[in-house]
Amino acid sequence: xxxxxxxxxWVICKSGTSVKIECRSLxxxxxxxxxxxxxxxxxxxxxxxxxxxxxxxxxQGVEKDKFLINHASLTLSTLTVTSAHPEDSSFYICSAPxxxxxxxxxxxxxxxxVV
Amino acid sequence: xxxxxxxxxxxxxxxxxxxxxxxxxxxxxxxxxxxxRQIHSQGPQYIIHGLKNNETNExxxxxxxEDRKSSTLILPxxxxxxxxxxxxxxxHRPMDYGGSQGNLIFGKGTKxxxxx
Numbered sequence: 001x002x003x004x005x006x007x008x009x010w011v012i013c014k015s016g017t018s019v020k021i022e023c024r025s026l027x028x029x030x031x032x033x034x035x036x037x038x039x040x041x042x043x044x045x046x047x048x049x050x051x052x053x054x055x056x057x058x059x060q061g062v063e064k065d066k067f068l069i070n071h072a073s074l075t076l077s078t079l080t081v082t083s084a085h086p087e088d089s090s091f092y093i094c095s096a097p098x099x100x101x102x103x104x105x106x107x108x109x110x111x112x113x114v115v
Numbered sequence: 116x117x118x119x120x121x122x123x124x125x126x127x128x129x130x131x132x133x134x135x136x137x138x139x140x141x142x143x144x145x146x147x148x149x150x151x152r153q154i155h156s157q158g159p160q161y162i163i164h165g166l167k168n169n170e171t172n173e174x175x176x177x178x179x180x181e182d183r184k185s186s187t188l189i190l191p192x193x194x195x196x197x198x199x200x201x202x203x204x205x206x207h208r209p210m211d212y213g214g215s216q217g218n219l220i221f222g223k224g225t226k227x228x229x230x231x
Contacts, residue, residue, distance in 0.1 A: 036221075044221040095158070095218075095219070103161045106159045
């Protein structure tokens with residue numbers, strides 16, 4: 001199946017710093033990618049939709065100035081958590097639909113811990 | 116998209132079949148049933164999907180009732196590595212490259228524990 005890769009797998013950062021998470025589609029092009037967040041013992045919640053060549057669309061309650069999304073190419077979307085706080089500590093997951101296919105492929109996730 | 120109802124947890128003995136139910140009584144005619152699973156601290160993994168016919172692949176079988184109001188995911192010979200949260204998701208056929216209908220809406224799923 002198609003492969004979506006996230007980097008890093010885990011990161012620890014200090015409060016107030018920014019962290020960038022990359023999501024790459026390795027063997028297909030993705031004009032759209034999705035970013036999810038998952039808190040412990042909870043389900044995945046969609047944060048935003050990343051669109052290649054245009055602005056991302058954010059779900060209600062997600063601060064676009066805090067979670068910066070850039071989809072600069074057909075194989076790469078990045079999520080930058082700016083001025084991170086401990087409450088931003090979570091598991092961040094991206095996904096990409098493969099063209100006209102009906103499957104969504106997920107990255108392995110990034111565990112962010114803000115101390 | 117239609118809502119789904121799944122039991123919060125299930126146990127299964129290793130080597131036995133795991134049958135995970137899902138109710139989706141409000142499913143509409145052009146909505147598909149998808150199953151994903153999430154092993155602890157990993158991203159979700161696609162398992163199978165179907166519209167109205169039963170489906171089988173190398174991972175599992177999907178049995179959809181004739182009225183399409185419920186379905187069952189069957190793992191024929193569960194192993195310890197099948198321990199995960201299993202999500203049943205009902206959705207319309209996605210648009211070509213996603214957009215607002217391209218994302219998946221996850222419920223709480225069923226935590227399957229496969230025991231030796």
